[in-house]
Amino acid sequence: MDLKQQLELLLGNFTHLESRLRHLSYDTTACGKRIEVRCSYVSFQAGVQTIDDFIDLLANHIVPFCLPRSAIRHAQNAIISGDYVTAGRIASELVNKANALFIKAKKGSHRSGEAAEILLYILNEWILKAPQIVSKMYLKTNNNMPVHGTDGIHARYDEDSKKLYVYWGESKAHKTLNGALDSALSSIDEFIKDGQEKREIDIISSYSDLADIKDEAKKALLDYVDP
Secondary structure: OHHHHHHHOOOOOOOOHOOOEEEEEEOOOOOOOOOOOEEEEOOEEEEEEEEEHHHHHHHHHHHHOOOOOHHHHHHHHHHOOOOOHHHHHHHHHHHHHHHHHHHHHHHHHHOOOHHHHHHHHHHHHHOOOOOOOEHHHHHHOOOOOOOOOOEEEEEEEEEEEEEEEEEEEEOOOOHHHHHHHHHHHHHHHHHOOOOOHHHHHHHHHHHOOOOOOEEEEEEEEHHHHOO
């Protein structure tokens, strides 16, 4: 069983974003060995950033970001079986449900960072090749599952080191880079001092979203994060 290959089956397809989001190389030597910096920006067209087009593309990912894979699978199975009427109905229901969850989360948080959380989700899957393994948006909008902490949980397996890398995501939307960095580093500091990693691992163990991979791979991943 190839855990790396199984996890990659969970990744979304983001090739259509290449024309809207560009990436810059950055020399991280001065930051030390423990820090990597990746910079991206919304592309320009005729000297103007294509913000509106970029937002439209972000909106296309609201369903896989907000909803667990088990819910999406019903529409996929209907397409595979050729039942396009049922697939279309289910797809419409999924979009409506995802939109409702997104709006609910925005009202409940009293802030405007949810759009940045979708971008965080995309960058983790697209750039780091680390699929989302817990749908935090789905959990935090369920009244029976009060979930706080990080904005995203992603993972990838490295064959060379035989290690599972788990990514705790922090999304910050600020007017200035300094403001965003201060806020992000404060959250990281709180995460470490309060020992939040244990709680996040408990969330993975209880609510992991791994519907599309083999049971053997699911067990291997959960065994990795079992303290």
